[in-house]
Amino acid sequence: MKVEGEINNFILVWSIAVVSLCYCHTIGKLIPKGPLSTNPSLSLRHFIPIACLPIKIQQNPLSQIGNKENPLSQNGNKENPSLHFFKKGRKSPLNYATKALILAAFVPIYENRGNVHPKLILLLYSFHVYIGLEIAMALVAAGARALLGVELEPQFDEPYLSTSLQDFWGRRWNLMVSNILRPTVYNPVLTRSSAVVGRKWAPIPAMLTTFFVSGVMHELIFYYLGREKPTGELMWFFSFHGVCLAIEVAIKKALKGSKWWLPPIVSRPLTVVFVLSTGVRWFLPSLVWCKADEKARIESIAFVEFLTNVYEALKYVCLHLFYFISAAKHNLG
Structure with missing residues (x-):
């Protein structure tokens, strides 16, 4: 009975959401257009999935250029993630098949987790989260391509190849969230900070604020997932990464034009180890705390x-x- 009740609630909630979106789409054609309206307006079959899901349709990817002032991406964001991804082309089915096999290889370990060190389990969770999310979003993109005839913005771009925290957070990891936080948090704080500390150093408080907001949002998400009192570890994880990224950007600005740069063969493993170690220490325990790991x-x-x-x-x-x-x-x- 409990499962049937959950299914009925699921159908009811999504039915109400779709009906509400249909109303919004219809009423939008009857009133004057505002500054946030799209031109031309989206069709209903495009509007509903875009409004319901964390996706974004690519718009003329070959003609896009990056935001000139976005320190969350590598090299001043001279090239935005969408264009970077488009140039490389979509990933091959073999790429996703390999990752699916890696995910399947974790199952026997999960079944015998009593004999495995807890830290190793948390490390596997980090790969599980990345691979699971990427495969899920790839399936959504494939469905959009087949049913709607559109290309979606990429969500991930091989984050294990990151050469810095700037590269990881700005160009490779969960890019949709970056695209949401940039206009809502980063850019407004950047504008206000420029009047106080100048344009050169304004990105520092903007980044710190962005990561603080991200930490708050993750605490709320995990609270709703598990209904457990927040531990503050997620807030500390994102705040710590915000501080480290701010230090990294400050060092890059101070050494601009210098030849003192680590080669990718060194910076990549350092970045991956740093992200994994901090994630295992502060981020992933929250998954265990809200029992998301058991469900996964x-x-x-x-x-x-x-x-x-x-x-x-x-x-x-x-x-x-x-x-x-x-x-x-x-x-x-």
């Missing part, structure tokens, strides 16, 4: 079982189809 573990096992059943079913159908064709050829011969 159960869903991963169910997903692997589903793929196994699909494979067995396809094998059964193909074998019988092969036997049928062979028998038909034999009878005709």
Whole structure:
């Protein structure tokens, strides 16, 4: 009964949301256009998924240029993430298949977690979060491409190749959130700070504020997921990364034009180790605290079982189809 009730609530909530969005889309055609309206206006089949999901349609990616003042991206953001991703092209199915296999390889470890060190489990969770989110968003993008005929902005761009915190947060990790926080938090604080500390150093308080807001939002999200009292670890994680990123940007500004730069072969592992170690220390324990890891573990096992059943079913159908064709050829011969 509990499951049926959850399904009924799910259907009811989404039905109300879709009806409300249909109303908004219709009423928007009847009143004068405001400064935030799109030109031309979106069709209903485009408007609903964009309003419901954390996605954004690519607009003329080849002609886009980056924001001149966005220290959250590498090299002054001379090239925005969308254009960078578009130039590289979409990732191959082999890329996603490999990551799916890696995710499946975690399942036996989860089933025997009692014999595995807790820190190793948390480390696996970090890869699980990244791979799971990227595959999920890739499926959403594929659906949008097939059903709507549009390309979506990328959400991730191989974050394990990051050469700095600036590169990680600005160009490779959860880019949709960066695109949301930039106009709502970063740019307004940047404008106000410029009048106080000058244009050169204004990005520092803007970054600190952006990461503080991100920490607050993550605390709220995890609270609603688990209904557990916030521990403050998420706030500390994002605040700490904001401070470290501000220091990194300040050093880059001070050494501008200097040859003292770490090569990628050194900076990449340093960045990855730093992000993973701080994530295992402060971010991932919150997943355990709100029991999100247990839910993800159960869903991963169910997903692997589903793929196994699909494979067995396809094998059964193909074998019988092969036997049928062979028998038909034999009878005709």
